[in-house]
Amino acid sequence: MSGTSSTARRPRPFRRAFVAVVSTLGLAAAASAVATPSANASAPPPPSGWTQVFVDDFNGAAGTGVNTSNWQYATGKGYPGGPANWGTGEIETMTNSTANVSLDGNGNLRITPRRDAAGNWTSGRIETNRTDFQPPAGGTLRVESRIQVPNVTGAAAKGYWPAFWMLGAPYRGNYWNWPAVGELDIMENTQGMNTVFATMHCGTSPGGPCNETSGIGGSTTCQGTSCQAGFHTYRMEWDRSTSVEEIRFYLDGVNFHTVRANQVDATTWKNATDHGFFIILNVAMGGGFPDAFGGGPDAGTQPGHAMVVDYVQVLSSGGGTTPPPTGNRDAYGTIQAESFDGQSGTLTETTTDSGGGQNIGALANGDWLQFKGVNFGSTAARQFSARVASGAANGVSGLVEVRLDSRSNAPIGSFAVGNTGGWQSWRTVPANIGGVTGTHDVYLTFTSGQPADFVNVNWFTFGR
Numbered sequence: 001m002s003g004t005s006s007t008a009r010r011p012r013p014f015r016r017a018f019v020a021v022v023s024t025l026g027l028a029a030a031a032s033a034v035a036t037p038s039a040n041a042s043a044p045p046p047p048s049g050w051t052q053v054f055v056d057d058f059n060g061a062a063g064t065g066v067n068t069s070n071w072q073y074a075t076g077k078g079y080p081g082g083p084a085n086w087g088t089g090e091i092e093t094m095t096n097s098t099a100n101v102s103l104d105g106n107g108n109l110r111i112t113p114r115r116d117a118a119g120n121w122t123s124g125r126i127e128t129n130r131t132d133f134q135p136p137a138g139g140t141l142r143v144e145s146r147i148q149v150p151n152v153t154g155a156a157a158k159g160y161w162p163a164f165w166m167l168g169a170p171y172r173g174n175y176w177n178w179p180a181v182g183e184l185d186i187m188e189n190t191q192g193m194n195t196v197f198a199t200m201h202c203g204t205s206p207g208g209p210c211n212e213t214s215g216i217g218g219s220t221t222c223q224g225t226s227c228q229a230g231f232h233t234y235r236m237e238w239d240r241s242t243s244v245e246e247i248r249f250y251l252d253g254v255n256f257h258t259v260r261a262n263q264v265d266a267t268t269w270k271n272a273t274d275h276g277f278f279i280i281l282n283v284a285m286g287g288g289f290p291d292a293f294g295g296g297p298d299a300g301t302q303p304g305h306a307m308v309v310d311y312v313q314v315l316s317s318g319g320g321t322t323p324p325p326t327g328n329r330d331a332y333g334t335i336q337a338e339s340f341d342g343q344s345g346t347l348t349e350t351t352t353d354s355g356g357g358q359n360i361g362a363l364a365n366g367d368w369l370q371f372k373g374v375n376f377g378s379t380a381a382r383q384f385s386a387r388v389a390s391g392a393a394n395g396v397s398g399l400v401e402v403r404l405d406s407r408s409n410a411p412i413g414s415f416a417v418g419n420t421g422g423w424q425s426w427r428t429v430p431a432n433i434g435g436v437t438g439t440h441d442v443y444l445t446f447t448s449g450q451p452a453d454f455v456n457v458n459w460f461t462f463g464r
Contacts, residue, residue: 043313050142050316051317051356052314053133053314054070054130054312054313055312056070056313057311058109058309058310059103059107062102062103063098063103064098064102065101065102066101069463070128070130072126072127072128073101073126074094074125074282075095076094079175082176086125086284088284088289089286090284090285090286090287091121091159091287091296091297092284092286093121093123094123094125094282099112099114100113100122101124104308107310108310110307110308111124111126111281111283111309112304112305112306113160113283113303114303114304121297121303123283124283125282126281126282127279128278128280129332130276130278130330130333131277131330131332133278133279133314134238134275135239135316137240138240138241139318140239140240140241140316140317140318141238141314141315141316142235142237142316142317143166143238143313143314144233144235144250145187145233145312146234146311147162147164147187147231147308148227148230149196149307151228151229152192152228152302153193155300156301157191157228158191158295158300159191159290159295160189160283160285160290160297160305161188161189161290162187162189162284162307163187163280163281163283163284164234164280164309165184165279165280166236167182167277168181168183168272168275169181169275169276169278172278179203179212179215180202180272182200182201182202182272183200183201184199184236184238185198185200185215185217186236190289190293191294193293194221194222194226196227196234197218198217198249198256200216200217200247200259202215202216202269202271203272209264213288219256219257220254231308231310234250234251235249235250235251238273241318244260244261244262245273246258279314316355318356324341324371327373328374328375329374329375330374330375331375331376331381331436332377332381332461332463334459334460335460335461336357337359337444337458337460338357338360339371340360341441343367344366345366345367345368346360346363347360348361351458353426360457361456363446363453363454363456363457364398364446364448364454365398365446365449365450365451366447367445368407368443368444368446369443369457370407370443371443371444373441374441374442374462376437376462379437379464380436381437382435382436383430383431383432383463384430384460384462384463385431385462386400386415386428386458386461387426387459387460388426389420389424390417390418390420390454390456391420393419396448396450396454397416397448398418398455399415399416400414400457401414401444402431402442403442403443404441404442406441412434412436413431413433413434417429433462444457444460
């Protein structure tokens with residue numbers, strides 16, 4: 001599948017493979033519209049051995065929307081062509097209005113359900129653009145958020161359903177393959193109870209190996225301050241380093257629920273986990289989950305109580321080389337350089353870049369990498385960025401170029417790179433590209449006026 005270089009160039013130090021992680025199904029809410037709870041200034045730094053692969057601290061001016069380079073709004077009463085009422089029976093209409101989804105100027109995201117004079121509910125649902133969150137082979141993925149669920153209890157909370165969760169990447173654009181493609185609910189809450197739920201959905205519905213539509217779930221209570229009255233940290237760790245793969249759920253660092261691969265048959269587990277995930281934050285009103293605990297909103301339900309989110313971050317630990325995928329690649333996920341389908345003139349080496357893993361090195365004039373089946377979707381990609389490093393001598397530089405379908409086609413975009421301070425001194429360099437839609441083989445080609453090596457590449461991605 002991959003070509004081999006006829007010449008081995010200089011050995012290099014280590015590199016890190018940027019790994020994508022998880023993906024989750026969730027509805028989120030946060031505090032009341034009147035008082036703004038305090039938030040951390042930023043997400044906590046990764047512990048030793050972990051690398052941050054995604055973060056949003058929700059810093060920005062009060063009343064503005066989310067960063068659309070990280071998030072997309074899911075609006076209406078369901079996905080186009082998908083099940084009505086988001087497949088759950090919830091009654092609200094999701095919007096991209098800052099009345100429902102906005103930053104508060106204090107480092108928080110607020111998702112706020114509203115009710116109009118006619119009794120119609122609106123709320124918000126945002127999802128990561130990235131769909132490639134999963135652990136590396138032999139490694140672990142951690143997805144976490146610090147959240148205050150809507151600060152409303154009792155009869156006034158009837159029908160509230162905030163959540164922080166992930167859905168399997170194959171769901172995006174299909175919408176009828178649930179629960180086989182997997183759902184990981186990191187935090188769900190309802191009816192203003194001081195109880196949070198974590199669940200894995202998989203298999204077939206109803207019933208099946210994962211007991212759908214209930215799923216394989218567990219619950220716990222918030223200690224000290226209630227879930228509604230203050231912030232708590234909700235975390236999922238998806239671990240491929242253990243003898244039996246497992247997915248663990250935590251509240252404030254305490255593991256309260258674990259799902260292991262041997263709890264279901266191998267085909268069910270593979271279908272649910274052998275792909276990336278995307279992350280969701282939303283607050284639903286009504287639906288099957290609130291119905292199980294007393295019913296949906298009524299005249300006594302009080303609108304305007306927000307789910308407040310301090311940060312969302314994804315960390316990765318362990319793992320190594322990323323092999324070529326078996327299906328198409330997501331242009332908007334992180335494409336590891338060492339996962340090439342073909343190459344000429346390169347070498348693969350361990351990296352010291354954050355996240356560990358490997359990078360592609362010894363790149364010089366005329367070298368190339370091929371990545372088959374990169375899916376750009378129906379909305380044109382117009383940006384390209386790559387994680388690069390260079391220890392090239394003074395005066396040595398070159399171009400990193402993007403070509404589609406053939407190495408002989410003209411580049412759709414490129415950027416120049418020279419010495420970055422060392423062969424393991426990494427930086428992310430952006431470039432504009434001509435608009436691209438559909439699915440293509442992508443070639444990275446390397447052009448220089450000198451014969452010397454001029455760049456290493458760790459990973460790359462595209463953006464709209």
